[in-house]
Amino acid sequence: MDFLLSQNNLWILLIALASGAMLLWPGLAKGRSNARIPLADAIQHINRDQGVFVDIRPSEQFKAGHIPQARNITLDTLDAHIGTLPQDKPVVIVDAHGREGARAVAQLRKHGFTQAFCLDGGLNAWTEGGMPLKKS
Structure with missing residues (x-):
């Protein structure tokens, strides 16, 4: 739990989540607009x-x-x-x-x-x- 609460690790975790979401976004958007x-x-x-x-x-x-x-x-x-x-x-x-x-x-x-x-x-x-x- 200390790992997540550390200020530096929290920023790294947020950046990792944001970059993962950006990588997934085109695939999710393509699934909706397959028209x-x-x-x-x-x-x-x-x-x-x-x-x-x-x-x-x-x-x-x-x-x-x-x-x-x-x-x-x-x-x-x-x-x-x-x-x-x-x-x-x-x-x-x-x-x-x-x-x-x-x-x-x-x-x-x-x-x-x-x-x-x-x-x-x-x-x-x-x-x-x-x-x-x-x-x-």
Whole structure:
């Protein structure tokens, strides 16, 4: 007990606990936000498991350029279109930068979609990866 009460040892113990918490933090945060997936994983989900890309950007942006075969369902109309999406296949949400997709994934998971993901980096990641765009 004297070891813990010593002033120097108390500081060492606090620093050790703080550094341990910082090392664990990314793993814990990743477990909660596993909805974000990189481009390669998104393509694999779509190709291997016949998943669906859902682009939640406004229709004007969608028409200017989108992922081929992506469906345009804006975030504010997603609840109304839940029934048109396959619950047994991966659904990959695409937005402009990968920031708003988490809200859409949360909506889908609330409705029982266990394979709902957000493309990390959004459409920007798609184009930076050299993938094709389709214009309507």
